Amino acid sequence: DGGITQSPKYLFRKEGQNVTLSCEQNLNHDAMYWYRQDPGQGLRLIYYSQIVNDFQKGDIAEGYSVSREKKESFPLTVTSAQKNPTAFYLCASSITHQQGSYNSPLHFGNGTRLTVT
Amino acid sequence: GENVEQHPSTLSVQEGDSAVIKCTYSDSASNYFPWYKQELGKRPQLIIDIRSNVGEKKDQRIAVTLNKTAKHFSLHITETQPEDSAVYFCAASKPGSQGNLIFGKGTKLSVKP
Numbered sequence: 001d002g003g004i005t006q007s008p009k010y011l012f013r014k015e016g017q018n019v020t021l022s023c024e025q026n027l028n029h030d031a032m033y034w035y036r037q038d039p040g041q042g043l044r045l046i047y048y049s050q051i052v053n054d055f056q057k058g059d060i061a062e063g064y065s066v067s068r069e070k071k072e073s074f075p076l077t078v079t080s081a082q083k084n085p086t087a088f089y090l091c092a093s094s095i096t097h098q099q100g101s102y103n104s105p106l107h108f109g110n111g112t113r114l115t116v117t
Numbered sequence: 118g119e120n121v122e123q124h125p126s127t128l129s130v131q132e133g134d135s136a137v138i139k140c141t142y143s144d145s146a147s148n149y150f151p152w153y154k155q156e157l158g159k160r161p162q163l164i165i166d167i168r169s170n171v172g173e174k175k176d177q178r179i180a181v182t183l184n185k186t187a188k189h190f191s192l193h194i195t196e197t198q199p200e201d202s203a204v205y206f207c208a209a210s211k212p213g214s215q216g217n218l219i220f221g222k223g224t225k226l227s228v229k230p
Contacts, residue, residue: 040126042206042222043161058217090160103149103210106218108160 003027006091006109013085013116021076021112023091030096032074033106036060037088046089049074050096078114085116119144121209123221131229136197138224140207141189147209150183150190151218156203164205165192197228 004025013019025032034046045058049068063082068074074093078085092106120143130136142150151166167174167181167190174181178197183190194201204225208218 040222042123043218043220045217048217103212103218105151105163105166106161108162110160 004091004093004107004109006089006112008112009110011112011114013114015116016080017116018077018079019085019114019116021078021089021091021114023074023076023109024072025074025091025093025107025109026072027093027107028071029093029107030071031094032068033092033094034058034064034066034074034076035090035092037090037111043090046076078116085114088113119147119209119211119219121207121219121221123207123224125224126222127225127227129227129229130197132197132199134197136194136201136226136228138192138205138207138226139189140191140209140221141187142209142219143188144209144211145185145188146211148212149210150181151208152181152192153206153208154203155206155223161206194226197226199228199230202226202228 007022031050033048035043037043044060046064047066049055052071055066055068065077088111090111091109094104094106123140148169152164153161154164155161165179165181167183178195180193204223206223207221210218
């Protein structure tokens with residue numbers, strides 16, 4: 001839906017286990033992002049990547065890791081170091097503009113709801 | 118860094134009435150302000166956006182206004198319908214921020230038939 005596919009839709013894990021969330025896009029967008037959504041907290045940026053093989057930490061990167069080996073894919077790993085991993089995770093992508101110009105809209109995937117018990 | 122405040126957190130209106138959601142931002146360098154609508158259990162979708170070179174933008178029943186001096190922008194929905202019920206998020210970003218949008222905490226809009 002919308003060219004960005006997140007899987008699975010629901011994910012359940014035991015505490016202490018690492019888990020990887022998938023995000024694939026066929027929009028030919030250079031930039032990809034991971035956001036976490038908690039009730040009443042809006043969307044908070046975990047990691048983002050502007051180009052292949054490069055990524056930057058967002059506001060809440062602790063306990064998470066990412067990779068960007070292909071333009072189409074930006075998987076997120078929630079590690080056991082993440083203290084409160086239960087949340088709704090949204091992947092997004094966008095085109096990029098040259099520095100100094102306006103930013104462009106984000107296109108979101110349908111999200112993955114992770115529950116850790 | 119940028120901080121975006123959004124008010125109110127919940128808003129209930131009667132069908133046909135107007136709804137207004139307001140956001141303020143802290144970084145005067147911000148120049149792009151999108152609004153997203155998120156229905157329950159679904160992904161956020163862009164409904165309208167505005168860039169700092171204009172003060173107002175309309176798209177049918179939806180409009181956004183921007184006051185750069187006061188650093189606030191607002192979403193206006195006229196003739197509300199039950200299908201407008203959702204959570205609405207404002208966001209702001211500045212050039213060179215690599216597309217990093219800073220989001221408000223959202224407004225849950227309920228339109229009563």
